[in-house]
Amino acid sequence: MAHGSPIDWPHVQCSVCRLVMRVPALRRGTVRQPNFCCARCGATVHRRKPDSLARTTAFLLAAVFCYFPANLYPIMQATSLGRAQEDTIVTGVVYLFESGMWPLAAIVFVASVVVPVAKIVSLAGLVLSVRWKSRWRPRDRAATYRIVELIGRWSMVDVYVVTILVALVHMGTLANVEVRFGAAFFAAVVVLTILAAESFDPRLIWDALEERDGREARAR
Amino acid sequence: MRIVGCHECDAVMEEPFVPDGGAAYCIRCGALLFRRHSRTVEVCFALVVAAAILYTVANVYPFLAFQMQGQQTHTTLLEGVDALMDQGENAVAALVFLTAIASPACEIGLLLYVLGPVFFGFRLPGMAVAFRFVEQFRPWSMLEVFLIGILVAGVKLADLADIVPGTALYAFGLLIPILAAASNFLDAEIVWRRIAEEA
Numbered sequence A: 001m002a003h004g005s006p007i008d009w010p011h012v013q014c015s016v017c018r019l020v021m022r023v024p025a026l027r028r029g030t031v032r033q034p035n036f037c038c039a040r041c042g043a044t045v046h047r048r049k050p051d052s053l054a055r056t057t058a059f060l061l062a063a064v065f066c067y068f069p070a071n072l073y074p075i076m077q078a079t080s081l082g083r084a085q086e087d088t089i090v091t092g093v094v095y096l097f098e099s100g101m102w103p104l105a106a107i108v109f110v111a112s113v114v115v116p117v118a119k120i121v122s123l124a125g126l127v128l129s130v131r132w133k134s135r136w137r138p139r140d141r142a143a144t145y146r147i148v149e150l151i152g153r154w155s156m157v158d159v160y161v162v163t164i165l166v167a168l169v170h171m172g173t174l175a176n177v178e179v180r181f182g183a184a185f186f187a188a189v190v191v192l193t194i195l196a197a198e199s200f201d202p203r204l205i206w207d208a209l210e211e212r213d214g215r216e217a218r219a220r
Numbered sequence B: 001m002r003i004v005g006c007h008e009c010d011a012v013m014e015e016p017f018v019p020d021g022g023a024a025y026c027i028r029c030g031a032l033l034f035r036r037h038s039r040t041v042e043v044c045f046a047l048v049v050a051a052a053i054l055y056t057v058a059n060v061y062p063f064l065a066f067q068m069q070g071q072q073t074h075t076t077l078l079e080g081v082d083a084l085m086d087q088g089e090n091a092v093a094a095l096v097f098l099t100a101i102a103s104p105a106c107e108i109g110l111l112l113y114v115l116g117p118v119f120f121g122f123r124l125p126g127m128a129v130a131f132r133f134v135e136q137f138r139p140w141s142m143l144e145v146f147l148i149g150i151l152v153a154g155v156k157l158a159d160l161a162d163i164v165p166g167t168a169l170y171a172f173g174l175l176i177p178i179l180a181a182a183s184n185f186l187d188a189e190i191v192w193r194r195i196a197e198e199a
């Protein structure tokens, strides 16, 4: 671990290639600079992601809306020797636990049940904390965001399982697996929470602190 | 003196000295600033070439076969997507196609397109754009999650019938650590500088 000394001048950083550029013309608090492109990679540079809070909130609300059908409706139906059985996300996890595959059951339980809820709750918390200009434990909130970004993808496990089962098991009355209504909603929850996490700009967490520092500096 | 910025909290600081193989973290928020790998181009190019071969194998051959009372079915990734489409789940099929087939392919292909010329010292048009898109595809490339999906599906089917792992399963097993190593060894700052200076 190593670090240099902090510097304070007006700057923007390209979010793609991470080049730091001196931008004297950019006023503090300016979010959009429409025709400003990174000098090195050519990507459009935003001081903060545009409409970050509104977009994150919209994706989160959509995810909550899809969350209920995703868990209430079956994601697949397995027929074996004429006996049909519908599986929801939760019964799929219960089945894994019952078959004694503890490590795998734990992974799927965390990925399909814990992660979506944890993601929605923590992102909602982050959005509110930024809205309220909270200065409470910014380092921990930043770490929360980092974790949310990292774990979100694992919810896809159940979508893949359904895909594989559907592709493999199609033997008519002997054994057959069909995808059901819930799967599309579950997939939607995964996509919407990933989009919500990508829309959120973690730099907003620190802006409340900078505003206070700025006010104190002006007062002195 | 060079200036580096934290992409998570927007702090700017002098570029700290980091020994080869080390990493620098933000003073303010603790985010990873960068990892330093001076041989990043050589190592990543080799890893990505290996990944491209394994990716091809993983997609051409079936990854699981399923035997039940003398009948056998097997599936490749693309056939899985196709089966979803047959049942009318086009959106889910598209998502699986994007995350398990298209995004890893784009990630590997674009990295080859950028690292190959940098490694051999020539230029191709649009290298900066290609390298920009590598970052964009990464969150949507979920092969490691897919591998866990194969394991779970295997367990669920084991009660019902015999499961035979296919060639592609071993290719996936190798591909995932190689892709992880490639993204770990990628010192994007060095690659960006090489792209910019050769422009």
Ligand SMILES: [Zn+2]
Residues within 6 Å of the ligand: B006, B007, B008, B009, B010, B011, B026, B027, B028, B029, B030, B031
């Ligand atoms: Zn930081």
